[in-house]
Amino acid sequence: MKTLVIVSHPEYDNSMTESFLQQCQNDIDEVDWLVLDHLTNNYEFDIDKEQNRLIKYDRILLQFPMYWYSSPALLKKYEDDIFTRSFTYANEDGKLKGKELGIITTLGEPLKNYTVGGSEGFSINEILKPYQALAFKSGMKFIKPFAVDQFAYMTDDEKGKLLVDYRNYLTNEDINGFGSKQIWYLSQLKQLRSNLSSEKQAKLDIIIDYLQDNYDRLDEIKWELDMIKKEED
Amino acid sequence: MKTLVIVSHPEYDNSMTESFLQQCQNDIDEVDWLVLDHLTNNYEFDIDKEQNRLIKYDRILLQFPMYWYSSPALLKKYEDDIFTRSFTYANEDGKLKGKELGIITTLGEPLKNYTVGGSEGFSINEILKPYQALAFKSGMKFIKPFAVDQFAYMTDDEKGKLLVDYRNYLTNEDINGFGSKQIWYLSQLKQLRSNLSSEKQAKLDIIIDYLQDNYDRLDEIKWELDMIKKEED
Incomplete structure (x- = not known):
């Protein structure tokens, strides 16, 4: 784009x-x-x-x-x-x-x-x-x-x-998608990672893992919500 | 103004x-x-x-x-x-x-x-x-x-x-008042009147009278409406 x-x-x-x-x-x-x-x-x-x-x-x-x-x-x-x-x-x-x-x-x-x-x-x-x-x-x-x-x-x-x-x-x-800002953050952090010292990379990996878990959990919640909506219909 | x-x-x-x-x-x-x-x-x-x-x-x-x-x-x-x-x-x-x-x-x-x-x-x-x-x-x-x-x-x-x-x-x-356009029309016509021949003035007077009656009738209707509203309160 x-x-x-x-x-x-x-x-x-x-x-x-x-x-x-x-x-x-x-x-x-x-x-x-x-x-x-x-x-x-x-x-x-x-x-x-x-x-x-x-x-x-x-x-x-x-x-x-x-x-x-x-x-x-x-x-x-x-x-x-x-x-x-x-x-x-x-x-x-x-x-x-x-x-x-x-x-x-x-x-x-x-x-x-x-x-x-x-x-x-x-x-x-x-x-x-x-x-x-x-x-x-x-x-x-x-x-x-x-x-x-x-x-x-x-x-x-x-x-x-x-x-x-x-x-x-x-x-x-x-830009208006669900969770799109999180995905974008993750991709930005992964790009940033390559320019860092190995020590800083290790620290950043912890943050990336945390954000990734967070995003996965959000995605699950969204999936569950969609299921509940479908059952109601 | x-x-x-x-x-x-x-x-x-x-x-x-x-x-x-x-x-x-x-x-x-x-x-x-x-x-x-x-x-x-x-x-x-x-x-x-x-x-x-x-x-x-x-x-x-x-x-x-x-x-x-x-x-x-x-x-x-x-x-x-x-x-x-x-x-x-x-x-x-x-x-x-x-x-x-x-x-x-x-x-x-x-x-x-x-x-x-x-x-x-x-x-x-x-x-x-x-x-x-x-x-x-x-x-x-x-x-x-x-x-x-x-x-x-x-x-x-x-x-x-x-x-x-x-x-x-x-x-x-x-400009936003009730009947204000009619009043304005009448005043414009009265201004216009002075520049006309007496024959045309006579014709215009009929129009002015008609508009004036019309406006007076509108004003009465508005007054009656106001009365009805007051009785309802």
């Missing part, structure tokens, strides 16, 4: 969040990043070039800070220019059909304020409807959005977890 | 819909239009100047063709630049508090396709959530959106009705 992360951030080079997430760029082969703010300085795009880029990927992720409940204007210009009717409309043989579309958005306000009665008044799901509609019209599968709130206040542990979750969002092929 | 219509349309000068709606600009004193595409050609705005412009108006209307379930990018850039935190946030003494915000949007697809199960999949109300959230955050009252669908297929009668409804949306002070 090939993933493209399309980033739009007017202050990209000064953003702590962006430079933190950027760390992934060195060691994930199947993911590419495209920073729109580096691609153009006059709001113009090479439409053919960008359309040809998009068709190479299976998962397309739009990454941006939330500006007035949407992306910064430059990403909107990209949408307006690149997603032409013939390239995009699923019912007119568009070229995006079957791909996945996801949103990675960074919030200045706490996520919990995005609710009726909260300071933002509306949920992230409500606010992202225009992107869900874009996915619908183009025949793309809209995957669960990934929101990063209040990065500046995160502890180092929270930041570590964020980076793992971000990698999972970018590379996990079965 | 002073109204500002902020228009964003990359093809403004070639748009049949825009040039049709533009007709209003000659004879409504209390409404001003600002065409963003004429204001800038490099996506840059004079922030102070635009903020000072906005504070003079009571009703602010964003008028645009629907591009990927939102405005064209230029209007988004205007939002990103002009609606600074200190100018906008209601809880930080923002300057937009108490004003009205409305959306005038032109659709290529029929309005009835904006529904679950339709070709667009989502309703106009869902798609416009980011603007509703902007109104909420800035303490503005979000008024019912005004959608123009398939202008190219309209008959002359339908276009005439559109122009009347558009004027009503721009100038009716009590």
Whole structure:
């Protein structure tokens, strides 16, 4: 699976969040990043070039800070220019059909304020409807959005977890599947293992075994639940 | 009441819909239009100047063709630049508090396709959530959106009705009130009367009387309904 992360951030080079997430760029082969703010300085795009880029990927992720409940204007210009009717409309043989579309958005306000009665008044799901509609019209599968709130206040542990979750969002092929995060963790740990000293490998093996047991047990429980449901029918 | 219509349309000068709606600009004193595409050609705005412009108006209307379930990018850039935190946030003494915000949007697809199960999949109300959230955050009252669908297929009668409804949306002070459209019609007709020949005035008086009777009867019915409700309580 090939993933493209399309980033739009007017202050990209000064953003702590962006430079933190950027760390992934060195060691994930199947993911590419495209920073729109580096691609153009006059709001113009090479439409053919960008359309040809998009068709190479299976998962397309739009990454941006939330500006007035949407992306910064430059990403909107990209949408307006690149997603032409013939390239995009699923019912007119568009070229995006079957791909996945996801949103990675960074919030200045706490996520919990995005609710009726909260300071933002509306949920992230409500606010992202225009992107869900874009996915619908183009025949793309809209995957669960990934929101990063209040990065500046995160502890180092929270930041570590964020980076793992971000990698999972970018590379996990079965992102909504049952137990898919556990399987993905296990495969990441097994990859990591080969670069370690034998002493550290031994320690990591204990963790891998523990997680594997845990996952197997979860899988059994799921199987049992399925059986109970079948008997009820 | 002073109204500002902020228009964003990359093809403004070639748009049949825009040039049709533009007709209003000659004879409504209390409404001003600002065409963003004429204001800038490099996506840059004079922030102070635009903020000072906005504070003079009571009703602010964003008028645009629907591009990927939102405005064209230029209007988004205007939002990103002009609606600074200190100018906008209601809880930080923002300057937009108490004003009205409305959306005038032109659709290529029929309005009835904006529904679950339709070709667009989502309703106009869902798609416009980011603007509703902007109104909420800035303490503005979000008024019912005004959608123009398939202008190219309209008959002359339908276009005439559109122009009347558009004027009503721009100038009716009590836009959601009971019978407010009738009152507004009557006041428009009475204004029109003074410019007519005495023969035409006589004809118009019959129409005005008819509408006035109609409105009075509606008002009585509303009063009776209110009485019935009170008795039930």
